Amino acid sequence: MRELLLIYDKQCPFCEHYCRLVRIRAAVGTLRLVNARDTAEERTILMAEVTAAGLDIDQGMVLKMGERLYYGADAIERLALLSSRSGAFNRLNYWIFRSKRRSALLYPLLRSCRNGVLKLMGKSRINNLQRAGRDRF
Numbered sequence: 001m002r003e004l005l006l007i008y009d010k011q012c013p014f015c016e017h018y019c020r021l022v023r024i025r026a027a028v029g030t031l032r033l034v035n036a037r038d039t040a041e042e043r044t045i046l047m048a049e050v051t052a053a054g055l056d057i058d059q060g061m062v063l064k065m066g067e068r069l070y071y072g073a074d075a076i077e078r079l080a081l082l083s084s085r086s087g088a089f090n091r092l093n094y095w096i097f098r099s100k101r102r103s104a105l106l107y108p109l110l111r112s113c114r115n116g117v118l119k120l121m122g123k124s125r126i127n128n129l130q131r132a133g134r135d136r137f
Contacts, residue, residue: 002029006079007046008061010035011123014114015061022093023084036126051128058125058134059111073100073107 004024008015010033024031034043036050036057050062053069060072063079070078080097083090097103119137127134 002066004029004031004082005034005046005064006031006061006075007034007036007043007050007057007064009057009118009126010037011121012114012118014110014117019061021087021089022079023086023090024079024082025084028082036128047128054129057128058115058137060107072111073103076107077103 006019006022008019010016019033022031034046036043036047046064047057049064050057050069053071055062055069055071061075063070063075065078076097077100080094080103083094085091085094096106115137122136124136125134
């Protein structure tokens with residue numbers, strides 16, 4: 001069975017809640033959540049891949065399907081298309097984010113809300129791209 005990996009910031013309450021609720025269809029495979037802040041070896045290897053692709057994990061989650069990485073709005077859209085449609089959350093998620101255009105329009109707004117909440121919580125950035133002066137939200 002195919003395993004899909006969703007790399008996200010577990011310290012973000014919105015991201016954590018979304019990742020815990022989203023379900024993909026059994027025929028697609030299994031979805032495994034990976035905390036981008038974890039220090040486990042597997043996470044380190046995955047984050048090296050994300051960083052090599054130039055993807056800023058502080059600005060979007062990453063869905064890895066096989067060798068392909070989907071980032072931000074593309075990851076949310078892909079998850080919506082693969083979702084099980086069981087339960088109110090997954091049906092709503094599918095209805096909202098199945099459209100590439102709608103995902104691209106809404107994702108920046110959701111990301112801004114996320115960054116604002118993390119700033120209020122005093123959280124540090126993951127800063128996987130090692131940008132100077134980017135330690136805090």
